[in-house]
Amino acid sequence: MTLYYTLVFMLLMAEMGLFVFLIIPLPFAMRRKMFTFISENPFVAKLQYWLKITFVFILILFIDSVxxxxxxxxxxxxxxxxxGGNSRGAAIMGHERLEVQARKFYSQRNMYLCGFTLFLSLILNRTYIMILEVLRLEERVKQYEGTEKNTKQAEKLAMAGEPGEIARLRKALALKEQDLENLKKQSAGLHREYDSLSEKYAQSQEDGTPKKLK
Incomplete structure (x- = not known):
C-alpha cells in the first residue's frame, strides 16, 4: 500500500479501538467524567477539527478509487x-490480463478501505452523540428519583404528578439503549466484512497472484 492508504488503514484501526472503548461498560460517574472531559477539552476539539479535514481527503480518495x-x-x-463477446476471464490474455486484474483488485481494496473508514466515522459520531444523550437522560432520571440525600425532594416531585415525566424519560432511555445495541450489531457486521477482505488480500499475497474480490 502507498503511504496515504497506510495512514487510512491506521486511522481505521484507531476508529475500531475507539469504538470498543466507547461501548465498554463503565460506572455512571466514571463515564460521565470521561465524556465531560472529552466534550470540554480544547485539545480534543482541535483534534476533531483536523479529523474532519482528514475525512474530507479520505472521501476524495474513496471517490477516486470508485x-x-x-x-x-x-x-x-x-x-x-x-x-467477440468472450467471457471476462478470456478477454485479456497473459501479462495484460494479470495487470488489469491487479489494478482491479487494488482499486477495490482501496475503495473498501476508504469506505469502511468513512462509514465507521459516522457510526462513531452517532454513538458518541447517543451516549451523551443517554448520560443526560440518566442524570435527569436520578434527579427525579432521588438518592439518599434528596429522597424528600423526590417524594415531593412524585406527589406533584412527576411519575409521568419519569416514565417518559425511562422510555426515552430505553430507546437510546436499543439504538446503541443496533449500532453494536452494525459494527460487528463491519468487522466481519473487513476481516473477510483482509483474508482475501492475505491469500492473494501468499499465492503471488492477485485474486478477484467477490
Whole structure:
C-alpha cells in the first residue's frame, strides 16, 4: 500500500479501538467524567477539527478509487467486445490480463478501505452523540428519583404528578439503549466484512497472484 492508504488503514484501526472503548461498560460517574472531559477539552476539539479535514481527503480518495474500479470494469467490457463477446476471464490474455486484474483488485481494496473508514466515522459520531444523550437522560432520571440525600425532594416531585415525566424519560432511555445495541450489531457486521477482505488480500499475497474480490 502507498503511504496515504497506510495512514487510512491506521486511522481505521484507531476508529475500531475507539469504538470498543466507547461501548465498554463503565460506572455512571466514571463515564460521565470521561465524556465531560472529552466534550470540554480544547485539545480534543482541535483534534476533531483536523479529523474532519482528514475525512474530507479520505472521501476524495474513496471517490477516486470508485472511479478507478469503474474504469477497469469499462476496460474489461471493451476488451470482451473486441474478442467477440468472450467471457471476462478470456478477454485479456497473459501479462495484460494479470495487470488489469491487479489494478482491479487494488482499486477495490482501496475503495473498501476508504469506505469502511468513512462509514465507521459516522457510526462513531452517532454513538458518541447517543451516549451523551443517554448520560443526560440518566442524570435527569436520578434527579427525579432521588438518592439518599434528596429522597424528600423526590417524594415531593412524585406527589406533584412527576411519575409521568419519569416514565417518559425511562422510555426515552430505553430507546437510546436499543439504538446503541443496533449500532453494536452494525459494527460487528463491519468487522466481519473487513476481516473477510483482509483474508482475501492475505491469500492473494501468499499465492503471488492477485485474486478477484467477490
Amino acid at each position: 472511479n478507478r474500479v469503474y474504469r477497469v470494469q469499462v476496460e474489461l467490457a471493451a476488451a470482451a467486445e473486441n474478442n
